[in-house]
Each structure stands twice: as structure tokens, then as C-alpha cells.
Amino acid sequence: MADNPPIxxxxxxxxxxxxxxxxxxxxxxxxxxxxxxxxRTTGSQGEDYITLAREALSGLLAADPPEHVVFTQNAxxxxxxxxxxxxxxxxxxxHVLTTELDHNSVLRPLxxxxxxxxxxxxxxxxxxxxxRPDSIEAAITPDTRLMVTTQGSNVLGSVQDIPRIGxxxxxxxxxxxxxxxxxxxxIPVNLRNLPVDAYVFTGHKGLFGIPGTGGFYLRDPESIAxxxxxxxxxxxxxxxHPREMPERFESGTHNYPGLAALAAGVNYIxxxxxxxxxxxxxxxTAFLIGELKRExxxxxxxESPSLPIVSFNIRGMENDDxxxxxxxxxxxxxxxxxxxxxxxxxxxxxxxxxxxLSLSWFTTDEECRLTAKAVKEIARNANSSFGSP
Amino acid sequence: MRILRSVRHxxxxxGTFMKEFILNAPVTEGFFSYLGNFGEVxxxxxxxxxxxxxxxxxxxxIKGFAGDTTVEVRFKKEVMDLTVDFLYLLxxxxxxxxxxxxxxxxxxxxxxKRVREHLYGS
Numbered sequence: 408m409a410d411n412p413p414i415x416x417x418x419x420x421x422x423x424x425x426x427x428x429x430x431x432x433x434x435x436x437x438x439x440x441x442x443x444x445x446x447r448t449t450g451s452q453g454e455d456y457i458t459l460a461r462e463a464l465s466g467l468l469a470a471d472p473p474e475h476v477v478f479t480q481n482a483x484x485x486x487x488x489x490x491x492x493x494x495x496x497x498x499x500x501x502h503v504l505t506t507e508l509d510h511n512s513v514l515r516p517l518x519x520x521x522x523x524x525x526x527x528x529x530x531x532x533x534x535x536x537x538x539r540p541d542s543i544e545a546a547i548t549p550d551t552r553l554m555v556t557t558q559g560s561n562v563l564g565s566v567q568d569i570p571r572i573g574x575x576x577x578x579x580x581x582x583x584x585x586x587x588x589x590x591x592x593x594i595p596v597n598l599r600n601l602p603v604d605a606y607v608f609t610g611h612k613g614l615f616g617i618p619g620t621g622g623f624y625l626r627d628p629e630s631i632a633x634x635x636x637x638x639x640x641x642x643x644x645x646x647x648h649p650r651e652m653p654e655r656f657e658s659g660t661h662n663y664p665g666l667a668a669l670a671a672g673v674n675y676i677x678x679x680x681x682x683x684x685x686x687x688x689x690x691x692t693a694f695l696i697g698e699l700k701r702e703x704x705x706x707x708x709x710e711s712p713s714l715p716i717v718s719f720n721i722r723g724m725e726n727d728d729x730x731x732x733x734x735x736x737x738x739x740x741x742x743x744x745x746x747x748x749x750x751x752x753x754x755x756x757x758x759x760x761x762x763x764l765s766l767s768w769f770t771t772d773e774e775c776r777l778t779a780k781a782v783k784e785i786a787r788n789a790n791s792s793f794g795s796p
Numbered sequence: 797m798r799i800l801r802s803v804r805h806x807x808x809x810x811g812t813f814m815k816e817f818i819l820n821a822p823v824t825e826g827f828f829s830y831l832g833n834f835g836e837v838x839x840x841x842x843x844x845x846x847x848x849x850x851x852x853x854x855x856x857x858i859k860g861f862a863g864d865t866t867v868e869v870r871f872k873k874e875v876m877d878l879t880v881d882f883l884y885l886l887x888x889x890x891x892x893x894x895x896x897x898x899x900x901x902x903x904x905x906x907x908x909k910r911v912r913e914h915l916y917g918s
Contacts, residue, residue: 728849735864735866736844744809760809
């Protein structure tokens, strides 16, 4: 066994690593001078990282105007703000749609509202990695007010037909919140054309920021009530929270180093080109799947993903053991278990969970080759020799 | 063999509580053979220096690679308070060569009774 094999990091769907050097430098720079918060600081030497990040995101996602891009701690925080804010002040009892593909960041806030009898919830099943548009149409009732779903599955790497789903729900006057945590930075997203009311992103995955940043784009600020109040550095004489964007949803001190990193990460993606990122990911993912498919006792759950994710199990082995062996014997960091998406796993593997390999722009072809070799080696050994010493 | 410290903790979806332990010496095939006196041991000897997994149903499982000073232990959460001391005893009682199992077996029996009562009421 290698004592300290070099790390092959394939847990990028959780958090990307490594980060571009520009991101690390941005964090350093952001802390090298006093922070400059627009409206809060009179100094002029530091960068206004908040505005830089907002404009960078607005540009990458075609999210107009930039002030409608709101910063939060992460995607889960964004989804909680949007879901809680959507129902704040509304009468209890309306109907909400979500899907089995969704992450607990969507499911848990909605299940909690259902438990409080504030909503009725329908969780739509999926086929081939997506929810069928006709099943959405069929599930809509006269009191359906909201649909919340993911753009890209963090287990299957599938990308849902958001334009079609948005069209259906909007035809029925239903609001549409999309969780883009897995998609942003991996595939082109154009919010100018996408029929969504709110789009959630996280900073530390495909956008190459650091953990502790995320946010959302909100088309109509009045559609969501703020559920947090506090200092904004603006209109401070008023004891009421500002209604203007983005202050409506941003109170308290921002995560300046985090937003500096996010701006740098987004600019890195923009200069690289999302299309180039997607193309490389597609090629490497197809290679991994092709290699793993050759082993009879490997079950792959997503043979043609749109995101760089490969989910599999080795027959006769617990996924957690496979992850342990990959890490300890080969230095390969994967993710095992349920990936915070229990309903996906209930559908694909009976809820046992699986091993997930997830790539990033920085994953090399050699790392893919070594990983495929390692997984196949484990599978061959599982086949032949699991027994007492 | 001694447990020096635990470095990572996690509640797992399967109802277990995982702790990663750092040991004062690397585990060996012999250590897992010794554990076999108290439960099931499975091995993939051709991976690295050998991957081993010990399972004591309803108590805990231990997995690791021969030659490694780190092992991962998963406790059944409901009875972890009852079994954790036995785990430490299993490690501290092990030494190369023949190990006197009589004290461990007595302790296993006593803890086992309490585990069964807690889990199954009998």
C-alpha cells in the first residue's frame, strides 16, 4: 500500500479542489487591506469585492440586473430564504411540487413546511435522470403555487429540461425556483432566457469559489418576502429593513474573502469558457464510464450524464468500503453514501447509497486513467477473494 | 496496541457512528485474525497490503489496511455507550503471539447481555 499516494480528488460535486491560483490570490489580496464595503467604508484603497462578485455572476449567468443577484452563505441557505420567504404571510395549505432528484437542501425545508401543515407536497418520481414534463402537468392542482427542483442531479449528473418545466409551471401561474448548485459553472446557464423565477447557486463547486458563499438570482423581488433583517449600511435611520435589492435579502457583514474568491472563480470560468469546461468533462466522464462498464460486477447508475459525475457500486461490496479502499490504497478521494439525496438512492439502489466520482476542470486524463484502473482492480478482487484471513 | 486518539467523527446514514482512530502501531493480518475470535472478519488481501474488515453484529465494525496506523470504527449508535469500552479493551489486549482470551470472553459475555437487553429486551 502506498503510504501517502498523491491525492486524486474526485469529490468535486461536493466542493471543487484545487482552486485556480487566481482564487487563492484573491483571498490573500482581500485580507491584505482593510475591507471596502460600499456604503460602509470611506476608504478607497481596497476593492469592492461584493460588487465585483455580483457583476461577475450577473455576466456569467446572464442574470439582469446585477442587483438581483443576492449573496448568502451557500445554496442551502439560499433555498431556505427563498422557500420560507415565498410562504411568509401566505395562507397555509397550498400545494408545492418537487422531485425525487432533489437534494435535502430542497427536500428538508419543504418537508418541514408540510410537517407544520403549511403546505401539501407532491414529490415527483424521475425516469432516466429527469422528471417527465407530463407527470408535472398531471400533478398540478388548482392550488399549486410553487415548484422547486434541481437543474442537475448531484447523484446522476443528469440535467433536467428546465425550459420545458418552466414553461409548464408558468402556464399554470406557478412560481419556479431552480437549484443550480450542481450546474452553475459546468454548463452554460442563461437566465435571460430561462423561465425561472429564482435560480440558486453555490460558490464552492463549479464556480471555484471557497466554501461559505452562495446566492440566488431573483427575477421579481416582491415575490419573496425577506425573512432576515438587520444592518445593511444603507438607509440606517429607518428601523424598517430596506426594500431595495440586494439589501432586501442581504443584511450583516458580507463574507469579503469568500466573495473575492467567488469573483475570481467566476472570472476564471468565464475566461476558460463554460463550453470548454463542459466539453472536457463530457469526454473524461465518458472515458470513466466506458472503462467501468467493462467490469461485470460494477453497476453504473448513470451511463450518459450531462455533468461530470459517475455513480456506481461494486456488487458484493459496501459502497463505503470501496470509498475507504480508494482513499487509503490509491489516494483517490470519492464520495460514498447517500449524497444528501435520499430519494434518488431509494429509487436507484434501494437506499443503500453508492460511490460517486465527480470531476472538475482540473481533473487530468491521467487521473481518470488511474481511477478507472483502481476501481477495476477493486472490483476484480471483490469478485474473487472476499473471505476470512 | 493502543488507541492514541480519534480524529474524525460522523453520524452515518445506516444508523452507525463512525470514529477514525489513530493507533500506536500498524494493524496486521494477525490483529484481524485475533479479532476473528469475537466476530466475522473479511479480507481483500490483494489490495494494498491487505484490506480487512471485522464485524461484531450489533456492536461495531472495524476496517483498515495492514500496515496502517489508522482504522475506521463504526459503532451501532443505540449501544455505543455499552460497547465502546470493550473496543478499547480489544485493542489494548492485543499483542503479537498468543493472547489470553479468557478475560475478554468474560467481558464480551457480560456486555453482550446488556446489548441484547437494550436492543431486544431479552
